[in-house]
Each structure stands twice: as C-alpha cells, then as structure tokens.
Amino acid sequence: MPSVSIKGREMPASPIRKLTPYADKAKREGKHVYHLNIGQPDIETPQIMLDAIRNIGFKVWAYTPSEGTASYRDKLSGYYNKLGYNILPEDILVTNGGSEAITIAMQACINPDEEIIIPEPFYANYNGFARSAGIVVKPILSYIDDGFALPAISSFEELITEKTKAIAICNPNNPTGYLYSRKELEALRDLCLKHDLFLLADEAYREFCYDGSAFVSPMHLEGLEQHVVVLDTVSKRYSACGARLGCLVTKNSELWAAALKFAQARLSPPAVAQLAAEAAIDTPQSYFDAVKAEYTARRDILVAGLNKIDGVYCPIPGGAFYVVARLPIDDSDRFCQWMLEHFSHENQTVMMAPATGFYSSTNAGKDEVRLAYVLNINDLEKSLICLEKGLAKYPGKKI
Amino acid sequence: MPSVSIKGREMPASPIRKLTPYADKAKREGKHVYHLNIGQPDIETPQIMLDAIRNIGFKVWAYTPSEGTASYRDKLSGYYNKLGYNILPEDILVTNGGSEAITIAMQACINPDEEIIIPEPFYANYNGFARSAGIVVKPILSYIDDGFALPAISSFEELITEKTKAIAICNPNNPTGYLYSRKELEALRDLCLKHDLFLLADEAYREFCYDGSAFVSPMHLEGLEQHVVVLDTVSKRYSACGARLGCLVTKNSELWAAALKFAQARLSPPAVAQLAAEAAIDTPQSYFDAVKAEYTARRDILVAGLNKIDGVYCPIPGGAFYVVARLPIDDSDRFCQWMLEHFSHENQTVMMAPATGFYSSTNAGKDEVRLAYVLNINDLEKSLICLEKGLAKYPGKKI
Numbered sequence: 001m002p003s004v005s006i007k008g009r010e011m012p013a014s015p016i017r018k019l020t021p022y023a024d025k026a027k028r029e030g031k032h033v034y035h036l037n038i039g040q041p042d043i044e045t046p047q048i049m050l051d052a053i054r055n056i057g058f059k060v061w062a063y064t065p066s067e068g069t070a071s072y073r074d075k076l077s078g079y080y081n082k083l084g085y086n087i088l089p090e091d092i093l094v095t096n097g098g099s100e101a102i103t104i105a106m107q108a109c110i111n112p113d114e115e116i117i118i119p120e121p122f123y124a125n126y127n128g129f130a131r132s133a134g135i136v137v138k139p140i141l142s143y144i145d146d147g148f149a150l151p152a153i154s155s156f157e158e159l160i161t162e163k164t165k166a167i168a169i170c171n172p173n174n175p176t177g178y179l180y181s182r183k184e185l186e187a188l189r190d191l192c193l194k195h196d197l198f199l200l201a202d203e204a205y206r207e208f209c210y211d212g213s214a215f216v217s218p219m220h221l222e223g224l225e226q227h228v229v230v231l232d233t234v235s236k237r238y239s240a241c242g243a244r245l246g247c248l249v250t251k252n253s254e255l256w257a258a259a260l261k262f263a264q265a266r267l268s269p270p271a272v273a274q275l276a277a278e279a280a281i282d283t284p285q286s287y288f289d290a291v292k293a294e295y296t297a298r299r300d301i302l303v304a305g306l307n308k309i310d311g312v313y314c315p316i317p318g319g320a321f322y323v324v325a326r327l328p329i330d331d332s333d334r335f336c337q338w339m340l341e342h343f344s345h346e347n348q349t350v351m352m353a354p355a356t357g358f359y360s361s362t363n364a365g366k367d368e369v370r371l372a373y374v375l376n377i378n379d380l381e382k383s384l385i386c387l388e389k390g391l392a393k394y395p396g397k398k399i
Numbered sequence: 400m401p402s403v404s405i406k407g408r409e410m411p412a413s414p415i416r417k418l419t420p421y422a423d424k425a426k427r428e429g430k431h432v433y434h435l436n437i438g439q440p441d442i443e444t445p446q447i448m449l450d451a452i453r454n455i456g457f458k459v460w461a462y463t464p465s466e467g468t469a470s471y472r473d474k475l476s477g478y479y480n481k482l483g484y485n486i487l488p489e490d491i492l493v494t495n496g497g498s499e500a501i502t503i504a505m506q507a508c509i510n511p512d513e514e515i516i517i518p519e520p521f522y523a524n525y526n527g528f529a530r531s532a533g534i535v536v537k538p539i540l541s542y543i544d545d546g547f548a549l550p551a552i553s554s555f556e557e558l559i560t561e562k563t564k565a566i567a568i569c570n571p572n573n574p575t576g577y578l579y580s581r582k583e584l585e586a587l588r589d590l591c592l593k594h595d596l597f598l599l600a601d602e603a604y605r606e607f608c609y610d611g612s613a614f615v616s617p618m619h620l621e622g623l624e625q626h627v628v629v630l631d632t633v634s635k636r637y638s639a640c641g642a643r644l645g646c647l648v649t650k651n652s653e654l655w656a657a658a659l660k661f662a663q664a665r666l667s668p669p670a671v672a673q674l675a676a677e678a679a680i681d682t683p684q685s686y687f688d689a690v691k692a693e694y695t696a697r698r699d700i701l702v703a704g705l706n707k708i709d710g711v712y713c714p715i716p717g718g719a720f721y722v723v724a725r726l727p728i729d730d731s732d733r734f735c736q737w738m739l740e741h742f743s744h745e746n747q748t749v750m751m752a753p754a755t756g757f758y759s760s761t762n763a764g765k766d767e768v769r770l771a772y773v774l775n776i777n778d779l780e781k782s783l784i785c786l787e788k789g790l791a792k793y794p795g796k797k798i
Contacts, residue, residue: 001625002508002564002595004653009506009532011660017465045460053671054453061444061639061675066416096495096643099665107408107531109401112511128664132506133408134533165401196401226400240460242670244495244643254403261410265527266498270669271641272452 011128015357015370022340023351031344034383036371037351039174039321043239043294046287052279053272063268067260068094068247072278079281080249083206085219085230091251093259094269098204098233098246103129105229105248108259109198110135110165116200117159118168119151121175121324121358121365123202126168136163139360144326144368147315148176150184153191166198167191171217172205175358175370176324177299177317179209182216189224198255199224202231205320207288210296213318219249226252234277236321239291245273295321298373298380305384306371309391311398321373324355330396332356332369338394345389348382367398410527414756414769421739422750430743433782435770436750438573438720442638442693445686451678452671462667466659467493467646471677478680479648482605484618484629490650492658493668497603497632497645502528504628504647507658508597509534509564515599516558517567518550520574520723520757520764522601525567535562538759543725543767546714547575549583552590565597566590570616571604574757574769575723576698576716578608581615588623597654598623601630604719606687609695612717618648625651633676635720638690644672694720697772697779704783705770708790710797720772723754729795731755731768737793744788747781766797 016038023033067073073089080087095101102125110116112134118126120139130137138159142148156167167188172179192199201218209215218228233246250256263269299316303323306314311328329335332354339349353372355365373380391397415437422432466472472488479486494500501524509515511533517525519538529536537558541547555566566587571578591598600617608614617627632645649655662668698715702722705713710727728734731753738748752771754764772779790796 001651002591002597004507004651004657005510009511011657011664013660014663017663040462042459044458050455050458050460053455056449056452059443059449060441061449061637061641063439063640096499096669097665097667100495103665108403111404112408112533125664125666128660132532132661132664134511198401238460241462242460242667244667244669252400252403258403258410261412261527262531264413264416265410265524265531266496266502267524268496268641268643270495270643270672272671273669 009132011131012124013357015124016353018357019336019340019351022337026340026349030347032348033340034348034350034375034379034386036375036383037353039236039372039374040241041236041239041321041374042376043291045239046280046283048283049238049240049276049280052276056272056275061271064271064274066263066268068092068269069274072274075278075281076247083217085217085249087249087251091249091256093248093256093263094274095246095248095263096266096269097244098202098231098235099125101231101233101246101248102126102202103133104259104262105200105231106130106135107133107262108255109200109229113163114165115161115163116166116168117156117164120360121355123170123174124357127360137360141361141364142176144313144315144324148173148178148324150180150187153187156191160195164195164197166200168200168202170202170204172208172317172319174205174320175322175355177320177322179213179318180216185216185218185221189218189221192227193223197227198229199227200229200231204233204236207237208292208295208321209319210292210299211318229255234280238280238283240276240280243273243276244270245277295373298377299323301377302371302373302380302384305381309388322370323373324368324370326368327391328398329367329394330398331366334396335394336369339390343390343393345386348386349390350383350386408531410530411523411756414523415752417756418735418739418750421736425739425748429746431747432739433747433749433774433778433785435774435782436752438635438771438773439640440635440638440720440773441775442690444638445679445682447682448637448639448675448679451675455671455674460670463670463673465662465667467491467668468673471673474677474680475646482616484616484648486648486650490648490655492647492655492662493673494645494647494662495665495668496643497601497630497634498524498528500630500632500645500647501525501601502532503658503661504599504630505529505534506532506661507654508599508628512562513564514560514562515565515567516555516563519759520754522569522573523756526759536759540760540763543712543714543723547572547577547723549579549586552586555590559594563594563596565599567599567601569601569603571607571718573604573719574721574754576719576721578612578717579615584615584617584620588617588620591626592622596626597628598626599628599630603632603635606636607691607694607720608718609691609698610717628654633679637679637682639675642672642675643669644676694772697776698722700776701770701772701779701783704780708787721769722772723767723769725767726790727797728766728793729797730765733795734793735768738789742789742792744785747785749782749785749789
C-alpha cells in the first residue's frame with residue numbers, strides 16, 4: 001500500500017470540528033447538545049435570494065467567467081461603493097467561498113517559504129491554507145485583558161524580516177469579535193507602507209457591528225490602495241454559508257491579474273450562487289436591522305451571563321457573532337470534551353470550540369473557549385446554565 | 400507599491416483562454432467566432448436536475464458537511480456501484496468541482512518537491528494545480544501517430560525515482576479523446592503495484608465513450624484498491640459545468656482521512672448543487688443515449704472533415720468530446736491567433752486551443768490544435784470550411 005505521508009503539508013485538526021465524534025456520541029446517548037462551536041447562523045436567508053434560486057431561467061448550467069459574471073461584479077461593486085470603497089467591477093474576483101478568496105490571495109501575494117503576520121487568536125483555517133501553500137504564518141499574541149485589541153505596532157516590527165510579504169487581519173474578528181478602530185487600522189496602514197507589505201483584510205462579518213460603531217475598512221484609508229486585498233463572502237451577510245460564494249477585491253491590477261490565473265485554473269465560481277447573490281444585493285435594510293438587533297440581544301445575554309459565572313471573564317465584543325471567554329479550567333480541550341462525554345444537566349450539554357486551536361503559540365488559549373451566539377436566546381440561556389453547572393462539577397476546575 | 404513577485408508558483412497561461420482577447424477583438428470587429436476552444440457543451444442540463452434547483456425547500460442556505468451530505472454520498476455510491484466500482488458512501492469526498500478533487504488528491508498524496516508522472520498532452524490545469532502545491536510534474540510524451548495511446552511502460556519506468564508518488568491519467572482523455580483499454584490500465588496497475596504509486600484517474604468524461612466501447616476504470620482492477628483515487632465531476636455528465644460539484648473516490652481510508660482535512664479547511668461544497676446532483680442521478684438512460692448519439696455524429700463529421708483537408712491528420716478518438724489534430728503549420732499559437740486576428744471567411748472564423756499548452760516538453764504540439772466538438776453539426780461544418788480556407792491562406796503554412 002502506498003504510504004500516505006504528507007508531512008510537508010500536514011493540516012492542523014479543525015478546532016471547531018475535532019470534538020464532533022464526542023458530540024455525536026453524546027447525541028446517541030440521548031443528550032441534547034447546544035452547538036455553540038460553529039458559525040452556522042440560524043438566521044433565515046433573505047427571501048429575495050431564495051427566490052432567485054427558484055427562478056433560474058437557464059437551460060444549460062454553464063461555466064461563468066473565471067472572475068465571475070459581469071452582471072454580478074457590476075452590482076457587487078455598487079454594494080462596495082455604497083460603503084465608500086470607491087472600486088470598479090474590474091477590481092472584484094469572484095471565488096468559491098471566502099475560503100478560496102483567502103487561498104488565492106495568499107498564493108498571489110506570497111511565495112513558498114515567505115511569511116505572513118497574523119494577530120492571534122485567528123481563524124484556524126488561515127493556518128491550513130498557508131501551510132498547504134508552503135507559506136509561513138508568524139502569529140502575534142493579542143490579549144483577552146485588552147479585549148483582544150490590535151497588538152502594539154512594535155511587536156509587528158519585531159517580526160518583520162525580508163521574508164515578510166503580508167499582514168492579515170479579520171475585522172470584525174473571528175474568533176474574538178473584536179472590531180478594529182480607525183486608529184488601529186491607520187497604524188497598520190503606516191506599517192504596511194513603511195515595509196511595503198500587503199494587507200489582507202478578511203471582512204466576512206462586516207455587517208455585524210454593534211453599539212452604533214461604524215465599520216472601517218482598510219479600503220477607506222488613503223495611500224494604501226495598492227496594498228489592500230479585501231477578502232469577502234456572502235456566507236454570513238445573507239446567512240448563505242452553503243452558497244460557497246466569496247470574492248477578493250483589490251485595486252492593485254498586477255495583483256488582480258496574478259490572482260486571476262489561479263482562478264482560471266479552477267475554471268469558474270458557482271453559477272446559481274452568483275445569480276442569487278446578485279439578487280440579494282437588493283435585500284432591504286430592514287432585514288439587516290432585524291438581524292443586528294437579534295445578534296445584539298444574544299451577545300448581551302451571553303456576555304452578561306458568562307461574566308456572572310464564578311471565575312469566568314468575557315470582554316464585550318464590538319462585532320461578528322463570537323466571543324472568546326476565559327474559564328477557570330486547566331485545559332480547554334479537556335474541558336470541552338468532558339462537557340460532551342461526562343456531563344449533562346437535565347439531559348443537555350454544550351459544545352464549544354477550545355481556543356487552543358485558534359492560537360499557534362504554545363499553551364495559549366488553554367483557559368479560553370470560543371462561543372458562537374448562533375442560537376436563539378432561549379437556547380443561549382439554557383446553554384449558560386449548562387456551562388455554569390458543568391464548571392461547578394468539572395474535575396479540572398481551577399479555584 | 401509591494402511587488403507582485405510569485406516566481407515560486409507562477410501559473411502557466413491557460414491554453415484555452417490565452418487567446419480570448421483576440422477573440423473579443425474579432426467579435427468587436429463584427430466577425431462571428433465559432434468557439435471550438437473550450438469544453439462548454441451546448442447540451443441541455445437534464446430537466447430533473449434543473450427542477451431540483453427550482454424546488455429547493457430550505458430557509459437557511461447552510462453549510463453541508465465538509466465531505467458532502469450523507470444523502471448525496473449515499474445516492475452517488477449507488478451510481479458508482481451500478482458501474483461496478485464496489486464502493487461505500489464513506490469512500491466519497493464531495494468537492495468544489497472536479498478542479499478541487501484534483502487539487503485535494505494531489506495535496507493528500509504528494510509532498511512539496513515530490514513528483515507525479517502524467518502522459519502528455521494533458522489537461523493544462525494539472526500543471527497549475529501541481530505548481531501551486533509545489534509538486535513536480537514529469538510528463539511522458541504520447542504520439543498522434545499512435546492515436547495518443549498510453550506510452551510504453553518502459554518510458555514510465557525511466558522516470559520513476561524515489562521522489563515519484565503518483566501517476567495521473569485522464570480517461571477518456573482531455574485533450575486527445577483517447578480511451579484507455581483494459582490492457583493499458585492493467586499495465587498501469589502492475590506498474591503502480593511494483594513501485595507502490597498512487598494512480599489518480601480523472602474520469603470527467605466517463606459517460607462519453609463511443610463505438611460501443613466499454614469504459615474501464617482502475618476501480619475495476621483487482622489488487623489496486625488501495626492505490627486508486629478517482630477524480631470526478633458532474634460538469635460534463637449532466638452538462639452542469641456551473642454547478643461546481645465534483646468528488647474524489649478512494650477505498651484507501653488513510654488517504655481519504657488526509658483529504659478530508661483539506662476539505663474541512665474550506666468548510667463545505669456547494670449546497671444547492673448537491674441537491675441538484677442527487678436528483679440528477681435519476682436522469683433517464685434516454686438522455687445519455689441521445690447525448691452520445693449527438694456527440695458521435697459530431698465527432699464523425701469533425702474527424703472526417705479534418706482528414707479531408709490537405710495536410711491535416713486527426714485520429715478517431717474513442718471518447719470525450721475533443722480531438723487533437725495535426726495541421727500543416729509552423730506554430731499553433733501563431734496560427735490560432737492569426738485565425739482570430741487576420742482571417743475571416745464570410746465574416747466568420749474559428750477559435751481553437753493551440754496544443755502547445757497541453758504539453759510540457761519543449762516544441763511539442765507546435766503543429767497540433769485541440770478542437771472541442773461542443774457545437775451543433777451545422778456550426779461544425781461551417782467551422783471546418785473556415786479552417787480549410789484559413790489554412791490555404793495562412794502565411795506560415797508548411798507544404
């Protein structure tokens with residue numbers, strides 16, 4: 001038998017999925033499991049988007065252009081320009097989900113063995129995408145006691161070498177929910193200009209900013225036009241994760257042309273998703289207002305509930321639909337597994353993502369978990385009770 | 400401005416698209432361009448598949464499991480087992496198009512700097528996928544005078560080193576249309592067993608075998624169970640290129656598990672496409688019979704027409720919907736561009752893919768072009784007239 005030996009690109013286990021076998025076992029034992037581990041919203045997809053699927057008119061389900069259809073890119077540029085990005089349809093490259101936007105952007109900016117700096121905790125799959133392209137991720141710690149704010153610019157400077165090609169941020173942040181301020185982004189701009197680095201900005205959660213905070217993108221910053229690559233997806237904006245439709249946006253035409261070659265190799269993004277996402281751009285503001293109100297209420301209940309539990313600390317995040325909380329525990333992997341395997345309260349338990357999987361630095365995140373507030377308020381309240389009862393019983397509790 | 404310098408993974412220009420600017424210019428000048436350059440069939444998608452899109456019932460367009468939905472994998476295994484593959488639903492990993500099946504299979508089998516042997520001419524994007532993963536492609540020439548049959552096993556043996564991890568074939572072949580015989584596949588089996596190599600079998604054109612020839616897959620060969628990875632797509636089978644839905648199939652569970660990690664990093668294949676492809680498995684045989692009759696008629700007209708032109712030679716391919724023809728020309732890139740830029744007959748011209756892009760060996764394919772018979776018979780006949788008239792006038796004609 002040929003050996004499956006791919007040490008050169010071994011993929012890290014997914015922090016949100018590695019406990020799935022334990023969750024499955026818990027369910028087989030009849031427990032109800034509240035899934036706070038994964039960012040699959042329960043919010044309904046806009047009707048206008050679902051109608052576009054039902055109303056397809058083609059007879060041949062054909063390839064679209066590799067860069068996406070002209071009509072979708074045209075309409076999508078209008079969406080970005082309403083936000084003040086000042087882009088052209090030609091600046092958009094449509095992708096197979098946000099995942100492919102990240103992969104293609106990394107590949108088009110960074111050679112094998114070159115480096116990208118990313119504040120951590122960060123979206124775990126950045127590691128996988130980088131590793132499978134031979135790119136080295138250099139993490140910089142952000143801290144829960146700062147609410148996971150941008151690390152000091154000096155700590156970036158310490159990591160920058162001749163091999164550094166890019167910095168990546170996720171804003172609002174997955175997993176922390178942190179919303180970067182204009183001041184932080186301006187500091188990053190100055191840094192990128194000084195060292196001539198690309199700035200990859202993953203804005204999957206752009207629509208989810210709370211407390212009246214304005215969303216600021218590197219696209220809004222003057223002078224950085226040739227350095228910014230926005231990575232986007234319709235997954236969260238329209239609760240359309242199964243569409244697998246994203247895009248990258250850059251005003252750097254040389255970079256766009258390099259990215260197009262990767263896109264041409266895989267021929268085409270999905271056709272029906274483009275029709276649906278084009279229609280979805282007309283989603284009424286009332287849809288987003290209602291979604292934002294719902295998430296705000298959930299966040300408030302979750303954060304308040306967490307901070308009421310003895311020994312638990314959770315900063316109030318400004319965006320996305322995740323929080324990272326510090327728990328009085330020895331080991332978040334062990335605790336999250338124990339909650340599924342050995343705990344139940346009224347035959348219920350909670351599945352969380354151990355924060356260790358979102359850090360590269362050794363031992364970081366061992367007392368932190370990520371919670372996605374993608375369940376309704378009633379379920380969130382029950383989850384909080386489970387967590388409190390679980391912590392009280394957990395053998396590895398720290399006092 | 401940061402430099403876009405990705406020499407480490409520079410992508411080759413797509414042979415089917417690099418002349419697109421010239422085709423666009425020809426159209427702006429009012430010429431009608433017959434597109435024989437690209438494998439986008441004009442055949443209608445089965446009604447049952449389109450109906451499944453129109454009948455979606457979900458309210459949240461959610462992620463599916465990374466490996467594909469249980470119901471699709473279950474039904475799809477039935478499709479394969481009707482063909483005698485003898486597989487389980489658990490052997491299937493659903494992907495974003497056949498493209499991703501190829502990428503993931505390569506990444507899961509082969510480390511950076513290791514090698515894969517592929518008979519050429521081959522599907523040009525194999526090169527791009529390999530290069531962006533740091534994998535080295537070792538080509539072996541097949542010859543038009545043999546009808547592009549499998550090269551001698553001794554020529555594979557000459558290329559096998561400690562770095563060789565896999566052999567890839569496309570059967571029926573893109574770009575040549577060659578259909579591998581059971582005898583050829585058995586020789587490959589013995590070779591793979593002898594050197595413990597994976598055999599990646601791209602079977603995108605499985606449904607298109609002509610003249611009553613049976614399709615044979617490495618999945619049919621005893622003893623090779625742990626070595627074979629079938630790469631597949633619904634694109635051609637159901638004329639559903641825009642679905643972006645493929646899969647890989649392997650009975651090697653260790654390899655499947657390695658592939659799953661790459662699939663988990665990109666979260667999910669497209670959801671609507673899986674619903675549609677599941678429904679499409681019930682497409683009646685009459686659909687395939689009609690399509691096969693249509694392609695056979697087109698092939699016969701195209702091949703006969705080509706061989707009637709002075710100095711042109713085209714073998715009769717046993718499958719797919721491509722031919723590679725030898726033309727009496729100095730340079731296929733120059734000729735194909737000239738046909739778009741400087742030639743027209745009754746205000747019409749033909750776009751073809753220069754075969755050079757399907758070879759890695761220097762100078763190979765300079766007098767060959769690939770033609771896709773994806774147009775109706777009337778258009779094919781007009782294309783043949785254009786080609787004959789063009790060859791008569793082309794300044795670089797060889798006599």
